[in-house]
Amino acid sequence: MSIGNSPEDERPFEDVSEEARPSIGRALRQARLDAGLTVDDVTNATRVRIAIVQAIEADNFAPCGGDVYARGHIRTLAKAVHLDPAPLLAQYDDSHGGRPAPTPAAPLFEAERIRPERRGPNWTAAMVAAIVAVVGFVGFTAFKGDDSGKSAVAEGGSTPTSDKTTPIPKTDKPKDPDPEPSDSAIAAVPQDKVTVQVSAVDGRSWVGVKDHNGRLLFDDLLKKGDSKTFQDSEKINLVLGDAGAIDLYVNGKKIDDDWQPGAVERLTYTKGDPQAG
Template sequence: MQEQSIGSMLAAARQSAGLSVPQVSAATRVRETIIHRMEQDDYGQCGGLFYARGHVRSVAKAVGLDPEAMVHLFDQQHGGAPVPVRAAAVFQADRTINLPQRRGTNWTMALGVALAIVVVFGMMRVLGDASDQAKTGDGRVASARPVVPPNTPITESPQPAATAEKGMVTLQIRGKRTSYVNVRDAEGRKLFAGTLEAGKTSTWQAAEKVHVLLADASAVSLQVNGKKVRGLGGRGEMVQRSFGPPKPKSR
């Protein structure tokens, strides 16, 4: 099956939602001309890849698609995400400042230059040292994030006692090819969102229901409550599925 382009997916989702291009333009503040070009996979009027990623994210959200999944596909087709620019590099001086020589010392100008240098170096220090970690009194580093991030999948097989718990859903995904996967619980909380590498198997558990979005349905295999899921979709097809707990056995 031929892989769907980003433009065709945006157009199909817009039409499925019953929205016109002017309505999407009003909701996203993206010009109608740019939206028409994006649906034809032409990003030349977006002003560069950075702005094109933002337009893809906004339009995808407006037409009901997962914005993170669409930006991930855009990055895959256009050479990956842009490299972030360090703040220190922005404030680094490219050339030496040559002050004109005067007969007498202009203390006002000298004081202004000194203050400007102090401000610039102060901003460089604050922006360069900012991070999610704080140093403790004994020199150790204490992370501001939780010890186990919520985005970390359970790589070990679930224990039989946990799988048998009433109302729980157990989802296991194995990557055939590297692909984007998004997993959420019944309340919409994110269990995992990112790239699942080829050959890796990950398992999640949640109460009542699990929602799954696959950027490429044929790139993974799924097991729900110990049973393999068949007929997910073709190559390059984006699929959204929901799964509930196992049905109780009839006596």
């Protein structure tokens, strides 16, 4: 009998390298580049620090501070670059020992273990009952006295009445007219400032807003139906993560640019007629 390799050892070697599926970091980085976003744009949109974004894109999850925080950062970055986070989280769990176990819930409160405490006589209720009885007796006495007075009046004749009756003047106060609807805040924008209103009407979008000094006025996710208004004395700089979901009003006029869904737009507006830079 010869000793050799078994037929199983001669089977073609299966390719299980990382080339078959891109890593989490490479997938996030490619999606960011496809969306036309820089690392600064993602940091401004998600508030995840630049160092952590760069580390995750390099598949280094140590700066996240643990599996729970790493999963949260992966989910946040995936949404910012329009990527489904579920496959990435599953890939992370496969390579890091599975999903973190949930914190055990506290034991339920067992009502049957509580024994009722012994209570003494309820003196407060007794005092209240006594007070009610006294008040009732006083009221009954007063009511009987009032009936005696009425009987005396009936026996002695009718009570005198005044011949003259003072008429009650009637005042026909006109109703307040319904207030006229005021002009919208957009139509009444001041002429010495630049006013920009951003409304998410067709979906949600990350929005970044800076004034003419570069100071950050707003940096957050604008949900569908939300609206924000910004003013500056000279200039407003905008970054729209999904310009196709946004309606934009500048100095009281609607900007009718045909932005496509998912398009990232960087815009600058000044006073007077809207001028996008």
